[in-house]
Amino acid sequence: xxxxxxxxxxxxxxxxxxxxxxTPDPYFDLILDENLANNVYPSKKIADIKxxxxxxxxxxxxxxxxxxxxxxxxxxxxxxxxxxxxxNSGVMNxxxxxxxxxxxxxSYDDFSEFWYPLIEEYHKGFKVxxxxxxxxxxxxxxxxxxxxxxxxxxxKRIVSTRIRCARNLADFPLNPGAKSSLTRHQILQxxxxxxxxxxxxxxxxxxxxxxxxxxxxxxxVSDHFLFRGKDLMQASSGYxxxxxxxxxxxxxxxxxxLNWINEGDHIRIIxxxxxxxxxxxxxxxxxxxxxxEDGIRKIAGKDNVEPVFMFHPKLGSVTCCPSNLGSxxxxxxxxxxxxxIAVLGFHEIDRMCRADFDCQVRGSSGEHxxxxxxxxxxxxxxxxxxxxxxxxxxxxxxxxxxxLEEELCSLxxxxxxxxKQKKSLKA
Numbered sequence: 048x049x050x051x052x053x054x055x056x057x058x059x060x061x062x063x064x065x066x067x068x069x070t071p072d073p074y075f076d077l078i079l080d081e082n083l084a085n086n087v088y089p090s091k092k093i094a095d096i097k098x099x100x101x102x103x104x105x106x107x108x109x110x111x112x113x114x115x116x117x118x119x120x121x122x123x124x125x126x127x128x129x130x131x132x133x134x135n136s137g138v139m140n141x142x143x144x145x146x147x148x149x150x151x152x153x154s155y156d157d158f159s160e161f162w163y164p165l166i167e168e169y170h171k172g173f174k175v176x177x178x179x180x181x182x183x184x185x186x187x188x189x190x191x192x193x194x195x196x197x198x199x200x201x202x203k204r205i206v207s208t209r210i211r212c213a214r215n216l217a218d219f220p221l222n223p224g225a226k227s228s229l230t231r232h233q234i235l236q237x238x239x240x241x242x243x244x245x246x247x248x249x250x251x252x253x254x255x256x257x258x259x260x261x262x263x264x265x266x267x268v269s270d271h272f273l274f275r276g277k278d279l280m281q282a283s284s285g286y287x288x289x290x291x292x293x294x295x296x297x298x299x300x301x302x303x304x305l306n307w308i309n310e311g312d313h314i315r316i317i318x319x320x321x322x323x324x325x326x327x328x329x330x331x332x333x334x335x336x337x338x339x340e341d342g343i344r345k346i347a348g349k350d351n352v353e354p355v356f357m358f359h360p361k362l363g364s365v366t367c368c369p370s371n372l373g374s375x376x377x378x379x380x381x382x383x384x385x386x387x388i389a390v391l392g393f394h395e396i397d398r399m400c401r402a403d404f405d406c407q408v409r410g411s412s413g414e415h416x417x418x419x420x421x422x423x424x425x426x427x428x429x430x431x432x433x434x435x436x437x438x439x440x441x442x443x444x445x446x447x448x449x450x451l452e453e454e455l456c457s458l459x460x461x462x463x464x465x466x467k468q469k470k471s472l473k474a
Contacts, residue, residue, distance in 0.1 A: 074277040075287045080138045083131040088114040089138055096141045103137035103146025108165045117158055124151025126224025130158060136283040145169065145370050148284040150224025152357055152365045166362070166369050166430070171405055173373075173431035175361050180431075188374075188433045189333030191326040195442050201449035205323035206381040206421065210332050210438065213312040213366045213375035214339075215357040218347065221367050222309060223285035231293025231309045238308055241342035242297050249338055251299035253308075256291035272296060274310045284367065286311040303328075304335050312366050312375075314339065323380065329438055363430055373430025378438040380445055385420040386455040387448060390466045393422070396448070401427055404444035424448065 071078060082089035088111050096106050114130055122128035128150040137146020147165070149155060155162045163175045197205070215221055216237075219230045239253050254263055267273035273296065276287045297306040307315035316339055318332035343355045357365040363373035371377070387396065393408065400406040408422040424445050426437040455463060 073279055073282060075282055075290045077285045077288050078139065078283060079131070079135055083135050083138060086118060086129070086131050088118075092138060096138070099141065101142065103141060103143045104165050104169060105134040105137035105143075105145060105147030106141070108161055108168075109134045109147075113161055117161065120157065122149075122151055122154040122157045124153030124157075124224070125220045125226075126150030126154070128154045128157075128224055130161070132223075132285070133158065133161070136280050139283040140280045143280045145368055146280075147369065148223055148367050149221065149369075150285070150367075151221055152359060155359060155362060155365075155369075162369065166372065169370060170373070170428045170430045172428065179361075183433055185333065185337060188435065189329065189336075190435050191330050193435045194326055194329065194438055195446075197323055197325065197442055198446045198449060200453045201380075201382070201442075201445045202323045204383045204449050204452065205445065206383060207319065207321050208323060208325050208328045208380050209317065209319040210325075210328050210376065210378040211315050211317040211319075212332065212336060212377075212434075213315055213364070213371045214336075215313045215365055215367075216343065217354045217357045219313065221357075221365075222311065222313065223288075223367055225288075228289035228292040231289065233293075234313050235293045235295050235308050237343065237346060238295070238297070238306070238314070240346050241339060242306075244342055244345070245338060249299055249304065249335065251297055251304070253295050253297045256294040256296075267296065267298075270302065272298060272302075272305060274307055276310070281311055284311075286367070304331055306335075306339070311368070312371070325378070325380070325438065325442060329378070329435070333434075371429055373428075374432065374434050374437060376429060376434050376437050377425050378441040379423050379425035380441065381421055382424050382445055382448060383421050384448055384452040386463060386467075387452045388420065388422065390455060390463075396422065400424070400444050400448075404447065405440050406444035422448075 080089050080092065082092070090111060093106055096102055109130065117130040120129070132150060133154065134147050136148055137143050140146065167173060167175060216234060219234055220226075222231065225231065235255065242251065242253050245251070254267060259267075264273065276282075276290045276294070278287070281287060293309050295308040297308070299305070303318065303320045305317040305319070307317065316332065316336050318328045318335060320328055340355050344353075347355070349355060359365050359372075364375045366372055366375055391399075393410075397408045400408055405426065405428050406424060407427045408424055410423065424441060426440040428440070429437065455466075458466075
């Protein structure tokens with residue numbers, strides 16, 4: 048991890064893993080809470096966090112007693128992960144919803160008294176020790192014929208559709224627990240060979256962060272394709288260490304299929320397009336995911352039984368953040384509902400979506416971004432359900448939000464203004 052040093056972030060003294068090059072950057076360098084860096088429970092900071100309206104799940108579930116029980120334990124996997132590293136992102140960033148990460152698959156079982164209740168709380172309806180469903184084929188899991196229809200109201204209000212799944216390769220350590228940048232480079236090299244073998248209709252270009260030109264970078268930014276690693280919460284989990292080494296983006300020629308390499312998890316497989324054709328986007332994701340898996344299997348010389356991706360017998364596909372466990376799938380639409388936002392407010396809409404539809408809403412530029420006219424609507428749970436069931440969650444929720452927006456649009460201007468005024472006064 049390098050040499051430990053002290054860095055003042057706001058009014059909080061913190062400890063960071065320093066590469067030896069100047070002042071640490073909180074958007075990229077791994078900065079540890081001062082107490083956690085010394086393997087001490089940050090009792091005062093956590094007490095202050097718990098006084099606020101929002102408490103990250105990692106902070107909520109890591110009691111002093113549980114921290115003490117696991118304080119000197121390290122994971123049995125390659126990362127030798129600790130509870131201090133597990134909860135660092137939530138302690139450093141109290142606005143985060145989850146606020147905890149793993150450095151290896153084994154951590155989920157090694158710290159099970161922390162992880163299992165947290166996973167069950169996040170993934171509503173899932174029980175870690177419940178009997179598993181009978182396996183389904185990839186074709187069954189990605190069956191577009193099982194999806195409900197979008198209503199006309201939702202269809203006209205959806206600006207764009209994006210569905211992605213996260214995967215980590217079985218033969219490499221998870222990125223937050225990697226000891227150097229070497230494995231990131233190896234993964235990027237392997238994926239380059241996979242893309243070279245893609246069929247004609249999936250051909251595209253792999254852009255490597257370390258060597259892309261200024262023009263290429265600018266173009267990827269303007270297309271909203273580029274991930275830039277500038278995220279405080281992800282940095283405090285260890286996602287951005289060794290930036291930008293071993294990172295890349297594969298873009299299909301029609302720009303409707305992308306892969307992010309080593310953004311956080313090893314691969315983010317993404318299908319997207321403007322408009323509301325959820326079925327086409329979902330179908331393309333299934334095709335692309337199969338191509339990626341088959342390509343890795345071929346290059347790695349694996350038979351049909353050997354796992355390509357990291358898989359946990361209880362938790363499904365393994366990801367660094369527990370929010371993506373299971374399917375790793377996030378289906379989202381960019382929905383225009385300005386009146387509903389003005390009348391109910393973002394937080395009430397998000398509360399309703401989580402409570403009634405197992406979905407969540409985010410700002411137009413991702414979590415914690417500003418909300419004015421548009422929201423990003425997506426499935427909240429990921430685990431214990433097939434991919435088409437999770438896309439169904441998103442469709443049903445979007446239909447409902449569009450219906451509420453349509454009802455507001457049918458009101459007189461005076462009545463709508465009155466409702467907005469009431470919301471303004473409450474705020």
